[in-house]
Amino acid sequence: MALNFTRLLMMTSSLIAHVSLLVTAVSLSIAAGGSETGFLKPAASDSVYSAVGDPGMKRDGLRVGFEAWNFCNEVGSEAPKMGSPRAADCFDLVSTGKNRYHLNHKVTEHDNRLGVGHSFPGLTPKSLHDPDLYAAEKEIYLGNLCQVAENKNDTKPWQFWMIMLKNGNYDTNSGLCPENGKKVPPFPSTRFPCYGNGCMNQPVLAHQPTAVEYGSDSGPVLRGGFNGSYDGGNGSYFEVVWEKKVGEGGWEFRHKLKTSKLYPWLMLYLRADATKGFSGGYHYDTRGMLKTLPESPNFKVRLTLDVKKGGGSKSQFYLIDMGSCWKNNGQPCDGDTSTDITRYSEMIINPEVPAWCAPSALANCPPYHITPDNTKIYRNDTARFPYGAYHYYCAPGNAEHLEKPYSTCDPYSNPQAQELVQLLPHPIWAEYGFPTKQGDGWVGDSRTWELDVGGLSSRLYFYQDPGTKAAKRIWTSLDVGTEIFVTQKDEEAEWSLSDFDVIITK
Ligand SMILES: *[C@@H]1O[C@H](CO)[C@@H](O)[C@H](O)[C@H]1NC(C)=O
Ligand SMILES: *[C@@H]1O[C@H](CO)[C@@H](O)[C@H](O)[C@H]1NC(C)=O
Ligand SMILES: *[C@@H]1O[C@H](CO)[C@@H](O)[C@H](O)[C@H]1NC(C)=O
Ligand SMILES: *[C@@H]1O[C@H](CO)[C@@H](O)[C@H](O)[C@H]1NC(C)=O
Secondary structure, three states, rough: OOHHHHHHHHHHHHHOOOOOHHHHHHHHHHHOOOOOOHHEEEHOOOOOOOEEOOOOHHOOOHHHEEEEEEEOOOOOOOOOOOOEEEEEEEEEEEEOHHHHHHHHOOOOOHHHHHOOOOOOOOHHHHHOHHHHHHHHHHHHHHHHHOEEEOOOOOOOEEOOOOEEEOOOOOOOHHHHOOOEEOOOOOOOOOOOOOOOOOOOOOOEEEEEEEEEEOOOOOEEEEEEEEEOOOOOOOOEEEEEEEEEEOOOOOOOOEEEEEEEOOOOOOOEEEEEEEEEOOOOOOOOOOOOOOOOOOOOOOEEEEEEEEEEEOOOEEEEEEEEEEEEEOOOOOOEEEOOOOOOEEEEEEEEEEOOOOOOOOOOOHHOOOOEOOOOOOEEEOOOOOOOOOOOEEEOOOOEOOOOOOOOOEOOOOOOOOOEEEEEEEEEOOOOHHHHHOOOOOOOOOOOOOOEEEOOHHHHHHOOOOOOOOOOOOOOOOOEEEEEEEEEOOOOOOOOEEEEEEEEEEEEEE
16 A cells, blocks of 8 residues: 555656655655665556646645635626625745745736626636626636646646635525525525524625745745635634745645634635636636546545644535536536535544434435445345444435435535535545544544545445446545534634545556
8 A cells, every 4th residue: 555655656756757756756756665766667656646737735836716606506696896706826936146036926916806797818708797707707717817738739637726715604594505406495494503584694704915935944935825804804714825835835724714703604615626627616618727537446636634623513524525427317516406416425533523314314325335345235234234434425406316314415506406425534534545534533532534536436436326337436626624513602713724635556
């Protein structure tokens, strides 16, 4: 296992023109008994390569985007003077002399503040005054400004890492969110947090454009960030700051997320999304970092995670959240929200989050578990089913052939129906390099993970109509971050993420 991964690392790094990483890989290969020359052979890199534009977050010229979503992954209405909640910080680093640099920014603050009513190149007229459509097209526009292509013939250009912020408030009287992808009229309900009119607003967003700082003895440092609040600094807060030494190491993304009485349910993730097509949770064309879409079982994810503050008992910290989309008949999604289904699987590493799946609560378990040697264990097999490995399973609300008992997913929090397979650390995941016990990867246990996300996701249960051809499990989003659910207190989470890479292994 360790040796294989060393080989993997070597192959990935051969694609990056970054000397310090190469040195690390070579010394690793020596430690593992590999040969230095083997790593220069071009043949092997055909089968093992990075799926992301910036493998391991090592590139000085950063590409990062920002997006904010309301409860059903739309905008609803823009915050005053903030423009559409899509922004980016993308630049190339230019040397201007010995140890002096200039940042050639690709996106201006004017671009970042663009909002409904203000046209930009490529905007279709029907979107000019529609905040939801406008945001989707603004993402494409920012993507064009940030896009990196190796050369004119590059068929796999890429755009940015994506910071995603979501507000869990839902005003059911607003009529804003569809039910399993179908428009429904406003209805009264107290199931969701909402203090009243305006609870689904977009945040105030501040930007510290990346700049180079020369103060440190160890050389120039690049630093920038986005931050803001939903209630004008009255409680809720989010912040992502990125930092890197020029020419050395990789970017560290430091996140903070704070809930408040009025905004008790917030989500903040860093995503590697598809560079085109529908990423997890979207129903429109997106931009991102995954220039090759990983397909189960042949890919791994490598990243370093340091959780500093957990975010309380209801913080569902995801290491990692994978998102995709396919229809119940196994066909790929095509943007028709009445039949497209978002599919998510999430490993929750907060040890305070319990397994809701239990012998006495089979509706919260997937119908079966599949072991690494492909044995199917039904959830009614109380002697063998790993109940503790599943927090919660819920089926798509529009699935027509569900096995009883079942629980269906929230029909409102995505633009279409969704399915969730939520996992917990458990010894049965050891084979895939995932957390095996409560507390793994949590506060005080910072680690670099090498997750066989492809292997694990190939053996998870996902619903499909009987007799239909199995969907290709192609993942359009891989995210890390937390979803803090409603509690009685203001909660705060803090973590840093670095070294993110997605490695295709075949
Ligand atoms: C791009 O494609 C054209 C036409 O196929 C070819 O002539 C040219 O050499 C290619 N350029 C690069 C940089 O690969
Ligand atoms: C963002 O952070 C800066 C400090 O870097 C702070 O002065 C500012 O108030 C913050 N903005 C918001 C909207 O939270
Ligand atoms: C923040 O709180 C103050 C005092 O309660 C209030 O006047 C102000 O409107 C609040 N700001 C926002 C954006 O809610
Ligand atoms: C367990 O579930 C499977 C699949 O639904 C079913 O075929 C089997 O009869 C069940 N066994 C028991 C003992 O209920």
